[in-house]
Amino acid sequence: MIHFKRLNDLLSRKYWAPVSAVKEHKGEAMNTLYNFVSGPLAWVAFIIFFVGCLYRLIRILVLVHKKEKYIYTYMSWKYSFRSILHWVIPFATVNWRKHPVLTIVTFAFHICLIITPIFLLSHIILWDESWSVSWWSLPDSLVQAMTLIVIGSCIFFLIRRLISPEVQYVTFASDYIILAIVAAPFVTGFMSYYQWFGYQVFTILHILSGEIMLIAIPFTRLSHMLFSPLTRAYMGSEFGGVRHARDW
Template sequence: MSNFDMLYNFISGPLFIVAVIVFIGGSIYKIHQLISLVNQKEKFIWRYMSWKYSIRSILHWIIPFASTNWRKRSFMTIMTFIFHMGLVCMPFFLAAHVILINEAFGVSWWTIPDGTADVITVIVIIACVFFLLRRLILRDVRFITTPSDYALLTIAAAPFITGFLADQQCCYYRFWLILHILSGEIMLMAIPFTRLTHMLYAVFTRAYLGSEFGGVRHARDW
């Protein structure tokens, strides 16, 4: 077995399993921690949580252009939605990923056509560049940017950049492939323990504000 095969087997085998366990375990821990905190110190929150207003609020913000701020920033909105949809859909529906899953577990499902996947990848990378430029150029965004924001952007962009380069299969295929798998695993593991945690918490913060605005304030929050 070559060195490459050993490395590949390690990062796509044991390390992948570790990453998934850290992601799932970490996510459960973070959500549990948040809910415990509510129970310990802000139990009153439950009294005001409302399914109706939570869902109303989440829908207004999860649908592009359904809130005033999404409409005011149309380019940002388009970029944000494509970026996040790419981030969530590509790991599950990219043909190359589904083939791997099929080889490992014998199950398979619909995949994104390769051409479309390429386009999505490029747009996600463009979106990352756009986010980077915003951080560097816009004074208000630059002022609140911390080094961790660049790190998070790198973590999110890396699987797409490396995946795109590996997919070209022109040069250093193995190098990019290894980096691609590694960066995907780093991102998975980073979600619960960095501000990527907004993937887990956004639904709660949105639901709480939606409930307060709907149930107590009788006002719209979008």
């Protein structure tokens, strides 16, 4: 924690910044844009996200029902969770142990990616103002460190895509795009938080990119957020119930 705080202080430069009167507030147009992206557009993004996720999940289940009903007969809660549990614990599977660096990065990345936006104080304040719901928050300094982890991980994934032959071979433009979609809210959020330059632009871009990510989740391969527990559970059930073998 101490380290996060020191890093935070250093980055914010609040102790050595020259302080003078704030210039009269300008940029009404920026504020209008801000009100639009943080108001109606946020509603649109959240609705598309939730409805989209629900739609995708229901559609896949309907498809199972229509054409591959037998899948249900093999599903087992016990073996589903046995499999999922192994794969959500770092180093609990053979393949995680084979790739220690990637494992650390991917776990840190996914944890920070999900925790950061949900427990960031500024987000909670905005939700509280809009919907009067609030929950506990993480200290800003910690959240900023987690943001850096997400950005760093994205860079790691990018480099891995570029230089690792087995990844590079199956990489398409869409892979870079979804990586950028995920990285953008964190980069802009980081810039916005520290206010080095272009504060208003970064804030608006931050909200906009966050909304793009939300909308993209159900309709791109970011939907692995929705489907991976299902595919894992099915494979876990097949391995547990039929194959009597480990799948981790």
